[in-house]
Amino acid sequence: MDETLVNNQKHRITLAGTDQSFECDSDDVLLRSALRNDIAFPYECNVGACGNCKFELIEGDVDARWPEAPGWTAKDRERRRYLGCQSMPRGDCTIKLRPNQHYAPLHQPKRVTGTFTSRRSITHDIEEFRFELSDDMRFEPGQYALLTLPGVSGQRAYSMSNIVQGSQARVLDFQVRRVPNGQGSNALFDRLATGEQVEIDGPYGMAYLRRDVKRDILCLAGGSGLAPMISIARGVAQTPEMQGVKLHFLYGGRTPRDVCGRDMLEALENFGSHLHFDAAVSDASGEQWGGHTGFVHELAESKFGDGLRDMEIYFAGPPAMGQAIQKMLLARKVSFGQVHFDQFY
Ligand SMILES: Cc1cc2nc3c(=O)[nH]c(=O)nc-3n(C[C@H](O)[C@H](O)[C@H](O)COP(=O)(O)OP(=O)(O)OC[C@H]3O[C@@H](n4cnc5c(N)ncnc54)[C@H](O)[C@@H]3O)c2cc1C
Incomplete structure (x- = not known):
């Protein structure tokens, strides 16, 4: 037994x-x-x-x-x-x-078996990993799950980049950044073989799309924070009652080769009319870059100013980015009831 x-x-x-x-x-x-x-x-x-x-x-x-x-x-x-x-x-x-x-959970979290089926490259250090589940997992755009990876102590939190669409509750996509010497991310990049099974526990997280709020949305993503923001943009596109809502997606990278996400948004209906993408890099030295230079919170502030107070704001990324965004939003007197994030660690 x-x-x-x-x-x-x-x-x-x-x-x-x-x-x-x-x-x-x-x-x-x-x-x-x-x-x-x-x-x-x-x-x-x-x-x-x-x-x-x-x-x-x-x-x-x-x-x-x-x-x-x-x-x-x-x-x-x-x-x-x-x-x-x-x-x-x-x-x-x-x-x-x-x-x-x-x-209070919108969907009770549960432990399922995920079979690793495929991967694709997004940038030089971010890849998307797909898992097929042994059982349905309903979740909201922006939520995350915990993966138990072979040879790794403890679990690692990764946000889903996909959304639930009928039978797709059986598939989860994670966009993971390789962290130098990181146990979990390197296990995914280097050791997990196609067909291998891991335990996946979820969904968790409070930074999920509020579908009942109809004001314009600002999604701020940096580095590994891409996945939950992409999921939120996909969730808005999927929701008929949100068709009048404008979504501004700002990505912050260190250098131009870090910038990503635009192609995934372009694939959605309403790109260009209701869905807008922009990016900033903090270090463009020596590279060709026609976009903004600086941090993503600076780009948000220069684009929207006090208009931030009228937006529903979601963000995800490294802790330093999260702190800078919060400081800027506080200074702009944005109510934190309309700001949603699960801090990455
Ligand atoms: C809510 C949330 C969502 C996230 N979403 C994403 C995402 O979509 N994409 C992405 O690339 N990253 C995401 N991260 C970061 C991710 O979970 C990892 O921290 C990151 O991949 C580095 O992990 P690592 O194992 O490679 O590095 P390591 O340095 O080996 O591990 C760091 C992480 O593992 C935890 N940890 C270390 N040792 C133990 C232990 N013994 N037991 C339990 N926990 C331990 C730490 O608290 C820390 O979170 C998210 C984090 C959080 C909290």
Whole structure:
């Protein structure tokens, strides 16, 4: 008999001071198991870095999967505070946590098997990897999933670049940037063979397309942040009620050879009339570049100024880019209720 089936047990996790509880498999973590059970457990990155999924352990015992996780401090340990995304139960537990309806999953996340079927090159260091799933996975444009990759410790978060279209809930495309010496990205680029299977857990993330908001949209992408923004643009094109909405897509790269995304947007209806692409590079020295030079947040500010206050804004990319965008939007007095992002780590 399969050893994992024999060893896998279910534990009851109770939220202190409430009548809420849920069952968590012994090989699952508290955060994801809660979301699978419709409990609105606050989180963001899901990979141990942001610290947004902390809870207090009142009774019981958990294993911290990644004790060195940057989001878990010595002070947290003293106070019996743990990361939901890294904590596996050793038995029944009682935890203190403030659920927040903002995090209630639109689609309950689940673990499926993904078979790696194909890849294509996007730039010199970004490729798209396609997986076919053993089971349907519904998700919203802009969301991400967690991949368990061979020989890699922990999981890696990658955003879907495709959208769900009927039977396509069985296919996920990820656009991944190769990170020098990065375990997960290099496993995808160098080791994963066609036909190989990995565990994919999702969907997760709060920076998904708000289809009920009809104001114009600004998507800002930098580096590996391409995928979720492409997915959002595809989602807008797919939604009949959003046909009057204009979408401005700005891509920021370091050098001209990093710039990408335009061809994927050109393939959508309304490109040129309702869908616009522009790009900026921070270093154009020695290369032919007729576009903007500078950072993508500077391009957004110079193009839209106070008009940013009237836009629904989505962004994804490296942490420094995210911080610069937030600072600029704060200075422009843009309400953060209309700004959506899941910080990349
Ligand atoms: C919400 C979100 C969406 C993302 N979407 C994309 C995307 O669409 N495309 C893209 O290219 N990148 C994306 N990333 C970044 C991606 O998840 C990886 O961080 C990146 O590929 C570098 O991983 P690496 O393994 O190559 O590098 P490494 O330096 O080996 O690993 C860095 C990442 O792995 C985590 N990590 C390291 N060790 C462990 C461990 N033992 N246990 C658990 N976690 C560990 C870290 O928290 C960090 O996230 C996203 C990140 C987040 C948080």
